[in-house]
Amino acid sequence: MVDFVLVLLVLLPLVIGILQLALVLHVRNTLASAASEGARHAAVAGSSAYAGQVKTQGLIDGALSKDFDRTVVVRSALVGGAPGYEAVIEADVGILGLGVPGVHVRVAGHAVAEVGATP
Template identity: 55%
Template sequence: MHSRRSAAEAGAAVVDFVLVTVVLLPLVLGILQLALVLHVRNMLTAAASDGARLAATVDSGPADGVRRTREQIAGALSARFARDVSARPTAVDGQPGVEVRVVAVVPPLGLWGPATRLVLTGHAIEEPR
């Protein structure tokens, strides 16, 4: 048996589609934005940690750690995320060490919404001489 739609139900599928899309589209875009921010955060943290480890070696200094961090970020993501990278000597659990700091802005995925500012650090204890 075939059911026929009445004239009152004509176009109901289009309305249902629009109502579901209005709810699902922001949800999907939010999940994609979260995934993008987490991916960038993890890559920046790994690059800062790698730069700090290099800066803490005997024959290297903070400038070498900054250079390595920028190279890692440019290779994994984009050089625009490596604009604000700094390194400084610091104490790590009471031991002399190096801290590499990365500040980056992750743009919004959709056409609206604020960008996310990330401030990440990597630490390493200096090698004994």
């Protein structure tokens, strides 16, 4: 019984830390994918920054809980010297998703505007 408690004191924080890392990486990768897709959507000829922002928000809402406080901004930017769009997402990932303040995540996606698109 004593051995179980001693081992549990070491393993429990390790397992909780691994779960928190997995949650933060999942949220970061999901947001990075949504930011890239939103920037690409805005860069299509005939689209706009607002359309890219709506697309990005829709992708995030479909993949993550609404509990994550986040901001989504899609704006015109130079991408490698060419006109394009940048989508920036900032979110706070709580400790194990319980709502307790934890890690702040900021990701950005970029896309060069198609010919005929006006950034």
